[in-house]
Amino acid sequence: MVEPLNLPDLDSASDRAVFRQVADHLRDAIDRGQLGQGDKVPSEAQLMQHYGVARMTIRNALQVLQSEGLTVAEHGRGVFVRSHPPVRRLASDRFARRHRDQGKAAFIAETEGAGGKPTVDSIEIAELSPSPAIAERLGLTTDDRVAVRARRYLINGQPVETATSYVPAEIARGTRIMEPDSGPGGIYARIEEQGYRLDRFVEEVKSRMPLRSEARALKLAPGVPVFHLVRTAYATDGTPVEVCDTVMSSDAYVLSYELPAR
Amino acid sequence: MVEPLNLPDLDSASDRAVFRQVADHLRDAIDRGQLGQGDKVPSEAQLMQHYGVARMTIRNALQVLQSEGLTVAEHGRGVFVRSHPPVRRLASDRFARRHRDQGKAAFIAETEGAGGKPTVDSIEIAELSPSPAIAERLGLTTDDRVAVRARRYLINGQPVETATSYVPAEIARGTRIMEPDSGPGGIYARIEEQGYRLDRFVEEVKSRMPLRSEARALKLAPGVPVFHLVRTAYATDGTPVEVCDTVMSSDAYVLSYELPAR
DNA sequence: ACAAGCAACTCCTCTAGTCGAGTAGACGCC
């Protein structure tokens, strides 16, 4: 036994369920740094022995921690304290023209600025009729047509975000918006070239647990919620010109917004 | 048997775990509306019989749904499809002076506007030294003093949000900021009366699973993440005058922000 | 008519095992 199980005993006087007490002990150890990121949690067998309880009880305790996003189990290896990816801070001026004028899309510029290696992945482009929600935001009907651009963003090979943009087909047709490489400055630059001057974005933020498909696409650990952003871009005349639907791993991001007091 | 268990059989050819298949069937039934909000999910015993599997297998399946936030178990009564509270939309102009000038605090004005009955609860007020994070945001040191105002907001008796404000003691002392009823227009009005004109707020948004204490205070169902906002208020001269730390049930809110394209 | 009591039904916690499959290190063979 290399590893001293520095855990308290059960409090048999307490009416707190045994598996919760075990979970509490381990959570404390993680909070106090006694178990650091990436460290191996004692195995089920060790914990069974230490506490003198059945395996299912220990598994319940570990399940609690896992669903809190504190640990990850790896089949055949053990249970480990989850390590958190570096946090990216998204500022509310990230779509400001002065950034776009550098000729780089927002994501690329940001990531390189932070010293990461950005990649864009599995780009899918189509032209089809919008869902009612998208149609409403773009001021269209479900009989109109929109260009759809779906892609996944990665940093150092790790997926962090999926995004789907919807642009009225009127605007997108014949531009590089319909091509995998949308050109310098990204699709916002292309939209402005079509004679629309971007004025403002409205971003709606929700938080929820991921769907199964999202958890797969973003390689999310269990117990990690996602941010779901729906951003609508408006031209100076008030016309909506793009809707972008984004799902992001919530533990990789802090969103930052500036609100006026005026 | 009043209730026909309209669920498929197991696919024994599939290598998908049995408890996951059961969870999939129930999730489908919920998604398709076959089981609506508040409906009772078949009992563990019924599901055991239907699928011909052990109790723990069924419980695992139900655990999956619960941790996805789709169901709630009630001891002695059954498992029910979760019903979602009405969603509140927080606009980015919610702290604009024109709203404050009505003489109401942001929360009260908003909630009444949406036809709900707002309450504020368990107000705690103290003067103490700030944590390093708060001190940094306020441009103070941990030896300085701040006024702390913690409260919980409810709508129709249902808790939706806890908030803690930190104001430099220099500003707060001798004002109604230190009293349970901070007066018309709330603490922002009091701060402006002290000669600081509010200019802008910077709001940082995180999403994560709640701590145990937060889940209790907000009466959160399992599997529901929280928004964690930290908002700093700046006066026109750039001085930070308040930090507000807010935890909100994520399924009760959509945050909406306006971003400049300029 | 009413209340008390009881039974049935619900989920909660826990025990004690089996079999399976992935991982990693030790070992021996080539």
Next chain:
DNA sequence: GGCGTCTACTCGACTAGAGGAGTTGCTTGT
């Protein structure tokens, strides 16, 4: 050295029970 095999250890899935506690509704006695 390089390669495969063996084995011990890990978690994953599942079975088959036990007693407990909260809820609901029926039965029964007054």
